[in-house]
Amino acid sequence: MKASxxxxxxxxxxxxxxxxxxxxxxxxxxxxxxxxxxxxxxxLDACHEGAAIEGLCRGGSIAPSTxxxxxxxxxxxxxxxxxxxxxxxxxWELRGGNFNLSEPMGLAFNxxxxxxxxxxxxxxxxxxxxxxxxxxxxNIGGYLDxxxxxxxxxxxxxxxxxxxxxxxxxxxxxxxxxxxQYPPENPSCQKVHVKRVxx
Ligand SMILES: *[C@@H]1O[C@H](CO)[C@@H](O)[C@H](O)[C@H]1NC(C)=O
Ligand SMILES: *[C@@H]1O[C@H](CO)[C@@H](O)[C@H](O)[C@H]1NC(C)=O
Ligand SMILES: *[C@@H]1O[C@H](CO)[C@@H](O)[C@H](O)[C@H]1NC(C)=O
Ligand SMILES: *[C@@H]1O[C@H](CO)[C@@H](O)[C@H](O)[C@H]1NC(C)=O
Ligand SMILES: *[C@@H]1O[C@H](CO)[C@@H](O)[C@H](O)[C@H]1NC(C)=O
Numbered sequence: 001m002k003a004s005x006x007x008x009x010x011x012x013x014x015x016x017x018x019x020x021x022x023x024x025x026x027x028x029x030x031x032x033x034x035x036x037x038x039x040x041x042x043x044l045d046a047c048h049e050g051a052a053i054e055g056l057c058r059g060g061s062i063a064p065s066t067x068x069x070x071x072x073x074x075x076x077x078x079x080x081x082x083x084x085x086x087x088x089x090x091x092w093e094l095r096g097g098n099f100n101l102s103e104p105m106g107l108a109f110n111x112x113x114x115x116x117x118x119x120x121x122x123x124x125x126x127x128x129x130x131x132x133x134x135x136x137x138x139n140i141g142g143y144l145d146x147x148x149x150x151x152x153x154x155x156x157x158x159x160x161x162x163x164x165x166x167x168x169x170x171x172x173x174x175x176x177x178x179x180x181q182y183p184p185e186n187p188s189c190q191k192v193h194v195k196r197v198x199x
Contacts, residue, residue, distance in 0.1 A: 020077060021075040021076060021077055021088055021089050021104075021124075022075065022077075023075065023076045023077065023088075024073045024074070024075050024091070024102075025073050025074040025075070025076070026073070026198055026199070027071035027072065027073055027198070027199045028071065028072060028073070028074075028196040028197055028198045028199060029043050029044075029062055029069055029070070029071065029072075029196070029197045029199060030043065030044040030056070030070075030072055030138070030194055030195070030196060030197075031043055031044075031062060031194070031195045031196075031197050032044065032058070032163060032175075032192045032193075032194060032195075033137075033192060033193040033194075033195055034163070034190060034191070034192045034193075035191075036190055039058065039163055039190060039192060041061060041062070042058060042059055042060060042061060042062075043059040043060065043061070043062045043069045043070070044056040044057065044058065044059060044070070044175055044194070045057050045058075045059035045069065045070040046070045046092050046120065047170075047172055047174070048169070048170070049119060049168045049169035049170060049172075050168070050169040052094055052101070052103070052121065052122050053119055053120065053121050053168075053169065054092060054094075054103070054119065054120045055117060055118070055119055055120075055166070055168060055172060055174045055175075056105075056118050056174055056175040057172050057173065057174050057175075058163055058172075058173040058174070058175075062197065070092065071199055072090055072091065072092050072196075073090075073091045073092075073093075073102070074088050074089070074090060074091070074132065074196070075088050075089045075090075075091050075102070075104070076088035086131060087129040087130065087131050087141055088129065088130070088131070089104035089105065089124070089127050089128075089129065089130070090104065090105040090118075090130050090138070091103060091104050091105070091120070092105070092120045094120070094122075101122060103120040103121055103122055104120065104121075104123075104124050104127035105118050105119065105120055105127060105128060105130070106118070106119060106120075106121060106126040106127040106128045107119075107128045107177050108126075108168060109179070113185055113186070114178055114179045114180055114182060114184060114185055115162070115164060115166070115176050115177075115178055115179075115184050115185065115186045115189065116176065116177045116178075116179055117166050117168050117174060117175075117176055117177075118174075118175055118176070118177060119168065128140065129141070131157060132196055133157060135195070136195050136196045136197070137159060137193050137194065137195055138159075138161070138193075138194040138195070138196065139157040139158055139159050140157070140158050140160070140177070141155065141156070141157055141158075142154060142155070142156045142157075142158050143155060147181070159193060160177055160178045160179075161175060161176070161177060161191075161192050161193060161194050162175075162176045162177075162178055162184055162189040162190060162191055162192060163175060163176070163189070163190050163192050164176040164184065164186045164188050164189035164190070165186070165188040166186070173188075175192075175194065176189060
């Protein structure tokens, strides 16, 4: 492998590690787009998976007037702008009795499955950078293609979102992310896109 390639990968990792994601967007809803009319247009709501841990559950139709639909924010690095496909953290605010805590989304991996579950947890250690494209669709950037030998640097946005019956702390119908190019091994998974709609 070329030294410049390795150097640029490390530079990317370092930039990701030190950047502060404290530029917060206006609040928005997350809406599911699907070929399945039952799912299409429904919102994703934060749902309890454990102490201070929330998943993204299939909710009802967007209902801004009742304020029952969950709002999210997008936290980006102050060094950059809200440009298309800029990476940042999807965040959700945990409301405590006497505190509010903004929690980033991270994918929880099961080593024996290709289906990962997005969770909001305290702290940025296990969080996953996401982007929104010009159509406000949520995606994840890929930077290394290991389907070729040797693995090769690339930049591509992926949209591997599904709605699946998952289990983390509870059995729910939640948003899920499928790892790699193959279909989800969980037979309940239905392909969707996730769109942000500002409140
Ligand atoms: C997002 O940005 C806001 C405003 O700077 C900050 O209070 C919050 O802690 C950040 N959330 C995350 C998950 O980084
Ligand atoms: C899903 O909903 C969107 C927005 O309402 C609509 O434009 C689209 O045609 C719907 N798709 C299907 C397959 O029903
Ligand atoms: C549409 O989604 C609902 C909710 O997940 C599910 O019960 C139903 O089986 C799906 N329909 C089809 C045709 O896949
Ligand atoms: C942010 O984007 C706007 C519009 O594209 C541009 O005018 C401005 O210079 C950018 N600011 C920074 C800090 O990059
Ligand atoms: C938490 O946020 C809500 C809504 O912005 C606000 O009304 C409340 O006072 C905040 N609580 C604390 C402890 O800051």
